Amino acid sequence: MATSAQNRLLIKGGRVVNDDMMQDADVYIEDGIIKQVGTNLHTPGGTRVVEAKGHLVMPGGIDTHTHMQLPFMGTFAVDDFYTGTRAALAGGTTMIMDFAIPQKGESLVEAYHRWRSWADPKVCCDYALHVGVTWWCDKVGKEMEELTEEHGINSFKMFMAYKDTWQLDDHDLLESFKQCKEIGALAQVHAENGDIIKENTAKLLDMGITGPEGHELSRPEEVEAEATNRACVLANQVGCPLYVVHVMSKSAADVVSNKRRQGHIVFGEPIAASLGTDGTHYYHKCWRHAAAHVMGPPLRPDCETPKYLMDLLANGDLQTTGTDNCTFSASQKALGKDDFTKIPNGVNGVEDRMSVIWEKGVVSGKIDPCKFVAVTSTNAAKIFNIYPKKGRIAVGSDADIVVWNPHATRTISAKTHYQAVDFNIFEGMEVHGIADYVICHGRVVVEEGNVRAVSGMGKFVPTPSHSPYVYGRVQERDIANAPKKVDRAPYDGPVIQLNNQG
């Protein structure tokens, strides 16, 4: 069938960047799919041309961790699936991975359908879902299997914090990890020790420390590191691959590095916030400013943390970058004006992630453009088993592409950002790297600063189980590491008699 002119696009004169190579090449697109990559391409008449000279042509960003319009702590995240995905496109991200989170006792499948009903009509770009496991029983295990087999879910997030609401104990963590392995899904953890947090919180409030500084004081980085280590040990003991979301500290990152060095199958996800700013803001005199940075795990007061985490992305010890975008405006954060435990947790990031990582990673000389593509897009596509449909500029891949201007600069501000939230944790930061053009489903949705995102144009992307990148070595490893019985003659010596008087 002849394609109509608006479905044909040629990105001309740019430098194509994938995670493993760069090349000067043009990219020809038809009906939302990349059809040709190369030079001197023959394209039909009526093809629209995007001039990309001096630009990098990269796979659109994949944000592995968002919470659009999340019902949380008595309110809803203010960026919904429309404003959130529109902002994502504005910044060069062409796919988000959000979370369907049931309350304790609720059906996981019902939560999945609820999130689908919220997202499908609104998303401007493609999206996938992880599903939260906030309680455990056999029914939960069966629903995890149904979600993997019938609904395109291949990752489940278990919470080790949020005691009394979403937190699982070690027994339930083990059961959920075993089930993830059984169905070929990836176990994700929110790694903080919720029991220590509860203990510390009571002490701090008793001492009259009710401000946002109390939030970080209640959960210092060793509380994140302890849970990260525990999750790695539990998962490794049942042979389940693990993905640690929102890695926020040096200590937790070191745990992931060391476990990977010991051969564990574990992945770590720092976020734009932990790569771009720090926890000194909790001590800001302005309550609103300090509260705007409240999230869990918290940003760390050690201002060397962002560089440290970027170095671990550079050397491959950490693999993906999300944002944990879960935004609340001043009046919502003010629910906790007298008690930091009531400040809705969450920060922005979905719009600025690509620029923040370009500035802190590439401009600083820590990562090159190929590694930038790896950590903002390709690694996520491989881990969640949607590669090369997503995460690559190649024939047959989706035409989700960012035409990146590496030299242009902008100053990040809530005054100019597309997000609905009234605060930006990167306020005032000058960054290099602007998405001059963003192509989504083969259509130009961002053009030199004009965002023409279309609500409902995004599609749900099923993530299939048994990702080779995650499970490719699990079977052999189980066989190789299986404990072996020792053949020996039975003991035939004396045995004491136990008296029954206890």
Ligand SMILES: C[C@@H](CNC(N)=O)C(=O)O
């Ligand atoms: C509830 C959700 C977002 N909030 C946060 N990280 O502070 C999460 O824990 O990832």
Ligand SMILES: [Zn+2]
């Ligand atoms: Zn979390």
Ligand SMILES: [Zn+2]
């Ligand atoms: Zn989250």
